[in-house]
Amino acid sequence: MAALAVALGVGRLVPALLDVSAMPFVILGIGYGILGISFVAVGGGRDRALRRHLAAGGFEPLDGRVVLLLTVGLLLLGVATMGLLLFVS
Numbered sequence: 001m002a003a004l005a006v007a008l009g010v011g012r013l014v015p016a017l018l019d020v021s022a023m024p025f026v027i028l029g030i031g032y033g034i035l036g037i038s039f040v041a042v043g044g045g046r047d048r049a050l051r052r053h054l055a056a057g058g059f060e061p062l063d064g065r066v067v068l069l070l071t072v073g074l075l076l077l078g079v080a081t082m083g084l085l086l087f088v089s
Helices: 002-018 023-055 064-088
Strands: none
Touching: 002 023, 002 064, 023 064
């Protein structure tokens, strides 16, 4: 949910506060929105899979590729946000 809130803040509030071109911030906000939706979708799927495995008496860890993809996505967005805020104002 935090990534969705950041999407709104970066995409709409920051450009208004800094009085700069909105387009780079809107694109970055869309990235955070996609990341937030991805977290919700992966979390929902993970909950269903975990319940199924626990009912069968087992446990299956989350695929490391999913964790890596979400982590890299967040790192890239974080670096892009800092770069935009440092160099646009």
